[in-house]
Amino acid sequence: MHRIIRLADLEAMKTGKSNKKSTLSTEQKIKEAARKIFHEKGFAATRTRDIAEEAGINLALLNYYFRSKEKLFGVIMFETLDAFLRTLIPVINDGTMTLEEKVEFLSSAYIDQLIVEPQIVLFIMSEIKNRREDSMLNSRIKALLSDSVILEQYRQAVSEGKFPDLNFWHFMINVIGLTIFPFMGASTLKHIGGLTDDDFVSLMQERKRLIPVWVRAMFAPA
Amino acid sequence: MHRIIRLADLEAMKTGKSNKKSTLSTEQKIKEAARKIFHEKGFAATRTRDIAEEAGINLALLNYYFRSKEKLFGVIMFETLDAFLRTLIPVINDGTMTLEEKVEFLSSAYIDQLIVEPQIVLFIMSEIKNRREDSMLNSRIKALLSDSVILEQYRQAVSEGKFPDLNFWHFMINVIGLTIFPFMGASTLKHIGGLTDDDFVSLMQERKRLIPVWVRAMFAPA
DNA sequence: AAATAATTTAATCAAACGTTTAAGCTATTT
DNA sequence: AAATAGCTTAAACGTTTGATTAAATTATTT
Secondary structure, three states: OOOOOOOHHHHHHHHHHOOOHHHHHHHHHHHHHHHHHHHHHHHHHHHHHHHHHHOOOHHHHHHHHHOOOOHHHHHHHHHHHHHHHHHHHHHOOOOOOOHHHHHHHHHHHHHHHHHHOOOOHHHHHHHHHHHHOOOHHHHHHHHHOOHHHHHHHHHHHHHOOOOOOOOOHHHHHHHHHHHHHHHHHHHHHHHHHHHHHOHHHHHHHHHHHHHHHHHHHHOOOO | OOOOOOHHHHHHHHHHHOOOHHHHHHHHHHHHHHHHHHHHHHHOOHHHHHHHHOOOHHHHHHHHHHHHHHHHHHHHHHHHHHHHOOOOOHHOOOOOOOOHHHHHOOOOOOOOHHHHHHHHHHHHHHHHHHHHHHHHHHHHHHHHOOOOHHHHHHHHHHHOOOOOOOOOOHHHHHHHHHHHHHHHHHHHHHHHHOOOOOHHHHHHHHHHHHHHHHHHHOOOOO
16 A cells, blocks of 8 residues: 655645655755766656665655656656756747747756756656657647747748748747757767867867857848 | 577578568568557567567567567668668768759758658667667768768869858768758647748658758858 | 654565577578 | 488576665654
8 A cells, every 4th residue: 555645735835845854855955866867868768766866865855755757757857848948938929029039048047057057858758759758848838938028020031021931830940949959969079079078178169159149140031 | 498599590691581481471561560669659668569560460579579669679670770871871972962962962862762761860878878889870870971072072062162161070961951940840840830841852752952042142252 | 752744764565677598490602 | 211410499597777675764743
């Protein structure tokens, strides 16, 4: 039989409220260890014992707090997606920024974010591919992008002849790809290109300035 | 004790020579099943029993022919990288093609290739990240790109003022990224963008024409 | 302070998994 | 045709791994 699981605490955790100091601390230790190892190795290659060791806790505590590896992964995945999309969401439907300003802001914000955690892009894409977790992402982004302000701004730019008449997704693919693709092959790029960590960061910093210029050039009217 | 493994046959296999018809066929069945499942789920999430079932063979045969899951993976990884780089390698040091022609040829060739097997990009990048397998890629590509004709062509274009004075890797990242990035998020893109498989393929086909134009625009002299 | 609830630990379970064994079968060689 | 080498199978072995149990410890409540 299962030991009683305090789902209430899982909820409280999400909102940052908790009645127990030590409870939060242990859960937090487990979550931080889980996040680190899941992000590094992915779900399948991660062993619960590695998470326990990284967190400095007994293996049973992992199941005590999160019931299963699968559930713990779900929590980490949710928070990872949440953190990743937090920058994107407010900008998508912002009516005060122009398309160009959005490109500038987003590429810059995501490059800063990914310099700190380069591995999360590959993590998200790999884990989303086969699992049902994509429903989490899909339902959120799909609703976010269809009938979005940014889509309307793009259509507007096309109809005004400021942009060539290309599918909206070419625009999105290019902006997102130019921004996040180098982080997916970061380690490979460092080795192949003979780049140090600092070299890589410098290159990425440069791209904050370059990507808006490049996008402007790519989508200049024909 | 280990059963004797016929390494000679593994060699013969690579060159396409084999004295036994059925031998090649069984090895081939295992390899094709392994390739399919490894590409789909990655090393850690793949079980040898799944490969055996997919190949329609007894589980023990996998170890009889390939000694271990790890070794089988090594064979698949080598062949996957080999097939993936086969298009790139001859072009890199080709002196008869211009930079622009290379961009045109490579983006077109890789898009055709990835339309058939979209999952191998994510597979390669995920599996290379943590494993030592990158030495396989690194030693090959690093030697390939340093002092390559394409690098010299880029430097030439910069010094002639045909290209802006940007790091060579910006150029490579952008060309490769524009080409292969959309395939990494293919399933997500289909869901979010509400695209059918045909829609996606059409978009990618369009990019064969667009990427050379975009690259020209991005790297037009300032 | 006693009682109760929450947390932590060591030990263990059962299933999953990679691998091996030993026997049987098939094709080739002599 | 007998002998040999190559191929295939069913069964099982030993580990790893996710999960659980029951007891011990700590914190909270009464």
